[in-house]
Amino acid sequence: MSKLDDLKSHLRKGNIYKREELQKWSSSIDRHLSELINEGILKKVGPGLYHFPKKNAFGFEPPADQLLIKKFLDNDNFLITSFNSFNALGLGTTQLYNKQIVYNHLRSGDIKLGNKLFSFRKKSAFPQKPTKEFLVVDLINNLEALAEDQPKILEKTLKKATALDQSSLEYAIEKYATPKTRKLLAAV
Known part of the structure; x- marks a missing residue:
């Protein structure tokens, strides 16, 4: 052999x-x-x-994103998300994005794996699965990067935040929000 x-x-x-x-x-x-x-x-x-x-x-068959990123990072402590997830909040966001975001503790930067572009973002904290409260905080954190009517989306997002579970929202703000997002959600 x-x-x-x-x-x-x-x-x-x-x-x-x-x-x-x-x-x-x-x-x-x-x-x-x-x-x-x-x-x-x-x-x-x-x-x-x-x-x-x-x-x-x-x-x-292409490799599954989860397996590809797990092997690339050498751990499974990450969250794969996309700005497309914001569409589920019912705020009128309709734009489709082809880049996936990978929140993790190790890497930053855009990296092509397989035939997809992943935007790795180093974060100190992120949930294992996105909740509505996390998505509201994440949307406001990333508002400037959205190809939508930003003031209108912000207004709808702040209104949506009032209808969410307030203790879960407070937790999400404390764990995941940027200082600017904290200020914007302070009134809620």
């Missing part, structure tokens, strides 16, 4: 691998990775990240 075949024997369909993980089965990892990519066995999906895609009736 060749060294390349030995490396192939450790690969499992659907998994994502870091270069360092694969190095333990190869003495010439860069050459072997290049060969595996040329053969179509592995696909490079990010800096030092490789995916062994499963094939279905429509072609190759």
